[in-house]
Amino acid sequence: MSHEGIRIVSEEQARREMAGETKLATDAVTPAKVRVKKSEGTGVEIDWKDGHKSAWTFAWLRWGCPCATCNEERQQTGRAIGVPKPKPGGPLVMYEAPPRPVEVTPVGKYAIKFKWNDGHESGIYSWEYLRRVCQCGECTKRV
Numbered sequence: 001m002s003h004e005g006i007r008i009v010s011e012e013q014a015r016r017e018m019a020g021e022t023k024l025a026t027d028a029v030t031p032a033k034v035r036v037k038k039s040e041g042t043g044v045e046i047d048w049k050d051g052h053k054s055a056w057t058f059a060w061l062r063w064g065c066p067c068a069t070c071n072e073e074r075q076q077t078g079r080a081i082g083v084p085k086p087k088p089g090g091p092l093v094m095y096e097a098p099p100r101p102v103e104v105t106p107v108g109k110y111a112i113k114f115k116w117n118d119g120h121e122s123g124i125y126s127w128e129y130l131r132r133v134c135q136c137g138e139c140t141k142r143v
Ligand SMILES: [Zn+2]
Pocket: 065, 066, 067, 068, 069, 070, 071, 120, 122, 123
């Protein structure tokens, strides 16, 4: 019996490969400038060290929350990241304020955290996560 072809990979690497993710270059996941347009209420813009520019609306970020609860909910309902939860049908239309952060906190050097106006605050948005879900025209075209 041959053992050729057996590679030893770390769990993290195996997970990435299964998800079809390749490792990103350090410059691609290091922000040179982060603009959180909190008072304008529009969203977040990041200029990366590799020259790429990303932008997300606050609504996209809220519905793309990477916390375990939101991940699970999306898996169960088949909701894609960044897509709002469907509203229940019927004649009663409830007004809901559009998602916006009431608090934005850096998490170490690797992530940013939002406390949303609906009270949710468990998502930690790592630079790597944000780069992977870049919503610029170029990146969304590739998916
Ligand atoms: Zn969440």
